[in-house]
Amino acid sequence: MSRRKWIAAALAAALGLAGCANNAGQGSGTSSSGGTGTPVSIMVGGLNKQIYLPFMLAQRLGFYQQQGLNVTLQDEGAGVDATTNMIAGKVDGVGGFYDHTIAMQGLGQSLESVVSMLTTPAEVELCRNEVKDQIHSPADWADRNLGVTDLGSSTDFLTQYLAQKNGVDPAKIHRVGVQSGNTLIGALQHGNVDCAMTTEPTVSTLLATGSAYILLDMRTAAATVQQLGGEYPATSLYMTTSYVDSHPDVVQKLVNAYVETLKWIQTHNGTEVADQMPADYYAGSGKDAYAKAFDNEKGIYNPTGIMPPNGPPTNLAVLQAFNPDVKGKTIDLSKTYTDKFVLAAK
Known part of the structure; x- marks a missing residue:
């Protein structure tokens, strides 16, 4: 099934479920901030990934409760499934990559990011050691099995773009949904995929085993510009425009909590961050490796929460290069994000 047909089918299924859905949601794991505050449910495309750190960290630091919110975080392996x-109607918001708001506008859905948390994708393309002499860049991807979190995910977007940029027709690569964490690690180690796109702490876990090597790295602003042509804002809290318009007080409280969390990140190191997180977040690589990974990529976090002004055009350019849901369509970027809640928090 083509990606266009797949995401259209998923969207149709979602709309069909809307009438009977409720805010309970069904993620692979949940965590509640507790208390008697206003209930809010957020589904995150991989809670234990460091790229989504602010969502759980805000809970562990008590910032949701300080805002009078009872936030339930639900874990989902891919941002597209969370969307x-x-x-x-199963959840109120999504912790995922901003580019989904652009892709979904192309499908007639109005979503918007209300706070920007990452200024780079922080994604790393890892390949299994057995293909080290065969795959030197994305130019060698033709007819290869490439792991993404899921079809229609941001890693899927980026993988297709990098293939095309390096002269490989995206139709000539085989994208395989391998989720993240242990399932991705298993897919690489068992040869089900030749390369896969992932983030910390999975990167450190795989490198520590010596079973994979880095093909390309987008954990710095300079590397992101090299690979994608400009800033590429990634993790955000995005919601349907209808929810934002009808619950501005709840959205403001959420953004207040995340702006405070982003400020906290800037003044603390990896060890202090690891001390706050659940132990299973660093079970694979160990607490010290988790802390070191954070310190190495601390620059990925947006210190203000404001959308980088030059970022959305890069996201759009990437999607328009190959994505039939976006290519040739008029996309109004001003409707895919808002800074008003962040500015009010400041």
């Missing part, structure tokens, strides 16, 4: 659940 589908939100459109179905």
Whole structure:
């Protein structure tokens, strides 16, 4: 099934479920901030990934409760599946990559980011050691099995773009949904995929085993510009425009909590961050490796929460290069994000 047909089918299924959905949601794991505050449910495309650190960290630091919110965080392996659940009305918001708001506008859905948390994708393309003499860059990807979190995910977007940029027709690569964490690690180690796009702490876990090597790295601003042509804002809290318009007080409280979390990140190191997180977040690589990984990529976090002004055009250019849902369509970027809640928090 083509990506266009796949995401259209997922969207249709989501809309079909909307009438009977509720805010309970069904993630692979949940965590509640507790208390008697206003209930809010957020589904995150991989809670234990460091790229999504602010969501759990805000809970562990008590910032949700300080805002009078009872936030339930639900874990989902891929941002596109979290988006589908939100459109179905199962959750109120998604912790995922900003580019989904652009892709979904191309499908007639109005979503918007209300706070920007990452200024780079922080994604790393790892390949299994057995293909080290065969795959030196994305130019060698033709007919290869490439791991992405899921079809229609941001890693899928980026993988297709990098293939095309390096002269490989995206139709000539085989994208395989391998989720993240242990399932991705297993897919690489068992040869089910030749390369896969992932983030910390999975990167450190795989490198520590000596079973994979880095093909390309987008954990710095300079490397992101080299690979994608400009800033590429990634992690954000995005919601349907209808929810934002009808619950501005709840959105403001959420953004207040995340702006405070982003400020906290800037003044603390990896050890202090690891001390706050659940032990299973660093079970694979160990607490010290988790802390070191954070310190090495601390620059990925947006210190203000404001959308980088030059970022959205890069996201759009990437999607327009290959994505039939976006290519040739008029996309109004001003409707895909808002800074008003962040500015009010400041």
